[in-house]
Amino acid sequence: MQYQEALDYLYSRLPVFHRIGPKALKPGLDNTLRLCEALGNPQHQFNSIHVAGTNGKGSTSHMLAAVYQSAGYRVGLYTSPHLKSFTERIRLNGVPIAESDVAAFVTENQALIESIEPSFFEVTVAMAFAYFARQQPDIAIIEVGLGGRLDSTNVITPLASVITNIGLDHTDILGNTLPEIAREKAGITKAHVPVIVGETQAETMPVFREIANLLTSPIVFADQTYTVADTGLSNGVRSITVQSANGATQTLSLDLLGGYQQQNAVTVLTTVEVLQAGLPVSPAAVKKGLRSVVSLTGLKGRFQTIRQQPLVIADTAHNQPGLEALFATVHAIPFATLRIVIGLVADKNRTNVLGSLPESAVYYFCQADSPRSLPAVTLQAEAAELGRIGTTYADVNAALSAALHQSTPDDLIVITGSNYHIAELIEL
The missing domain is CATH 3.40.1190.10 (Mur-like, catalytic domain)
Structure with missing residues (x-):
């Protein structure tokens, strides 16, 4: 072979x-x-x-x-x-x-x-x-x-x-x-x-x-x-x-x-x-x-800077303690608007995970090309019940493109939630 x-x-x-x-x-x-x-x-x-x-x-x-x-x-x-x-x-x-x-x-x-x-x-x-x-x-x-x-x-x-x-x-x-x-x-x-x-x-x-x-x-x-x-x-x-x-x-x-x-x-x-x-x-x-x-x-995906102005960071945090630690770091960075590109797998306790996300951010929901990936529309609906509001996209690259288009140079974009959609980032 x-x-x-x-x-x-x-x-x-x-x-x-x-x-x-x-x-x-x-x-x-x-x-x-x-x-x-x-x-x-x-x-x-x-x-x-x-x-x-x-x-x-x-x-x-x-x-x-x-x-x-x-x-x-x-x-x-x-x-x-x-x-x-x-x-x-x-x-x-x-x-x-x-x-x-x-x-x-x-x-x-x-x-x-x-x-x-x-x-x-x-x-x-x-x-x-x-x-x-x-x-x-x-x-x-x-x-x-x-x-x-x-x-x-x-x-x-x-x-x-x-x-x-x-x-x-x-x-x-x-x-x-x-x-x-x-x-x-x-x-x-x-x-x-x-x-x-x-x-x-x-x-x-x-x-x-x-x-x-x-x-x-x-x-x-x-x-x-x-x-x-x-x-x-x-x-x-x-x-x-x-x-x-x-x-x-x-x-x-x-x-x-x-x-x-x-x-x-x-x-x-x-x-x-x-x-x-x-x-x-x-x-x-x-x-x-x-x-x-x-x-x-060769480690990738750990608070990795993808680009500047706006600052784009990718992190493979995917559970409640991991996301809480990630956003503790995020909130130490100055930014105008926080934009979060996120996808999750379907077999997680999503209530705790979504509850650990900041309410004030703008959300871009997506899903990976994996049978385990939670449909973006389901993620959007569940997040909305907890006050996390955003739009759905076909994949992580489309979500990132939209976030970049809507950003000012002083914004911060964080891509997180699942190893699998981080892996699909073209810019990683």
């Missing part, structure tokens, strides 16, 4: 979450373990850091990759979903896997795939692990897809398990309360492997401590290790001041500009400190990595 044939085969034959939602999930880890066993158990052939969490796990994974790359390590990175190309999911020192490697994996393992009948995600995980086993990075950063305990990535034994935070998302799969969701995400904890939790939350801390104690795993809460203060945006970076528990202070610059990234940075600092004995990183490498995440890893 050629690359496009291989992708067409995977998309047509296997259940794909970003197209059909929870119905694509295969319960348990059996399929992933069977795939890995047939491939020689590649998941045990490279060092890794496992990253879970409701929000921030993608940014944290890319930050960790950038820091370790800046320290001179050869770094693998597995994330999902992709925005523009499938190859974004599997990277080595920021370079996506070659299309020929994707095609070769599918071609060589077609009979295996058809005998096991895994999900699309299970195959991509196995592909990533086989690639990293072959390439032998010094460290691979592995982002959880959904949850943790039953996620296909949870067949590795990492050097550290990282959990950024817990919020109400995917409640139909993970549970209806923060402790229930925390228990699923804490399922990536391994015996005697350190756990770094990004944010201390009263409802979830006992869950993390209970599981860590049960497995004799050292546990550290990043926000108890460092305190952080935002010192604002300047010259295309966000500056933060970080103070450690012993009183040492440092100033860092982040090229990921969202205000919410400061807590992700603290999680990264704590992880690097926990692993310092085996993976030493200099303060200079930490600074360089956090300032260069986009150029080193």
Whole structure:
């Protein structure tokens, strides 16, 4: 098979979450373990850091990759979903896997795939692990897809398990309360492997401590290790001041500009400190990595500036806590009129999501080319019931075009709500 044939085969034959939602999930880890066993158990052939969490796990994974790359390590990175190309999911020192490697994996393992009948995600995980086993990075950063305990990535034994935070998302799969969701995400904890939790939350801390104690795993809460203060945006970076528990202070610059990234940075600092004995990183490498995440890893869609005058920002926030964090940053920016281009998937708790959006904005409702996407007219009607008023458009590019046409140079346009319609942005 050629690359496009291989992708067409995977998309047509296997259940794909970003197209059909929870119905694509295969319960348990059996399929992933069977795939890995047939491939020689590649998941045990490279060092890794496992990253879970409701929000921030993608940014944290890319930050960790950038820091370790800046320290001179050869770094693998597995994330999902992709925005523009499938190859974004599997990277080595920021370079996506070659299309020929994707095609070769599918071609060589077609009979295996058809005998096991895994999900699309299970195959991509196995592909990533086989690639990293072959390439032998010094460290691979592995982002959880959904949850943790039953996620296909949870067949590795990492050097550290990282959990950024817990919020109400995917409640139909993970549970209806923060402790229930925390228990699923804490399922990536391994015996005697350190756990770094990004944010201390009263409802979830006992869950993390209970599981860590049960497995004799050292546990550290990043926000108890460092305190952080935002010192604002300047010259295309966000500056933060970080103070450690012993009183040492440092100033860092982040090229990921969202205000919410400061807590992700603290999680990264704590992880690097926990692993310092085996993976030493200099303060200079930490600074360089956090300032260069986009150029080193290719990350897109995190408070990304698309154009100026009017300022256009794209952000993949798609649940209530993520959107609240996004608009906390947005409201720190001066603007004349706020215009929001938004599309959502249909299987979200939309009342909470829509309620987190500012009432005073002008809305441009759209939908992605995905069966999971909520029709724009439905989104418009539901938003109107909560006082969020706007017009519908066929897709995100038409919505953005209308917003630009109606804007003055001092307006601010924010594109958000779903990975899938952010991915369709021509200008991304």
